[in-house]
Amino acid sequence: MAETSDIVRWISGLADRDAGQRVAAAQQLYRAGTGLCDAPLRRFSTDPEFRSLMCTHRSGSAQTESGPAVIVVGIAVPPDDFERIRAAHGSPPLAEVPPDQDAREFELHFEHHAALDILTARDPGGTGAIARYLQKFARGIQQVEIYVRDVDRAAEILRARFGVEPVYPATRPGAGGTRVNFFLVPTHANQKVLMELVEMPVHGKSQGRL
Secondary structure, three states, X not given: OOOHHHHHHHHHHOXXXXXXXXXXXXXXXXXXXXXXXXXXXXXXXXXXXXXHHEOOOEEOOEEOOOXXXXXXXXXXXXXXXXXXXXXXXXXXXXXXXXXXXOXXXXXXXXXXXXXXXXXXOOOOOXXXXXXXXXXXXXXXXXXXXXXXXXXXXXXXXXXXXXXXXXXXXXXXXXXXXXXXXXXXXXXXXXXXXXXXXXXXXXXXXXXXXX
C-alpha cells in the first residue's frame, strides 16, 4: 500500500514540465488506486453474474487503447492543483457534471489502460463530497471507479449477495451522462475505499467505449 507522502508526491508530478515524469506519476497513482480495490474486486468477481457485468478493455473482439479503462482512479485535488494539472496535459475538456453536484473534473488516459479522473470542488468551502474530502485530506485518491454494463443490477448483487450497502438508495446521474452509485468497501488493509460503479450512457457504448 502506497504511503500518503508518495501519493502527494505523485499528484504533484502530474503537473511536472517533463512529460515522462507526468506519465510516471500517473502510472504510480493508477497502480496505487487499483491496488486499493484489488481484494474486494477479486471477491465480487467470484460471482459469475457480477463478473459478466464488469466492462472490459475490448471493443468487439479487438483490444483497443482508445476506450476508457475498466477502472478509473479518482484523484481529488485543490482548485489550484486542478488547473495546473489540466494545463500540463493540454487542457482536456471538462466533464459535464450534474448541477446539483459540487464538482469539476476531467479524465487523463495513458498507456496500458491507465486512467485518472482529476476532481476538485466548485466550492472548496462547501459541503459537497469532494469539498469535504479536500477539507479533511487536502488531496489524494478519493475514489476508484468501476465501469459496469448495468449499474442497477451490479449494485443489487453487491447488496444482496455480499451485504455491501450502497451510499445512495438509488442510482443517480453522474458526469458525462453516466449513471452511478457508490459503495464503501473494506480493503486488504482493513481500511475502506470508496468504490463508484459507473454505467456509460448508450451513446458512449455505441462508440465502442465499453
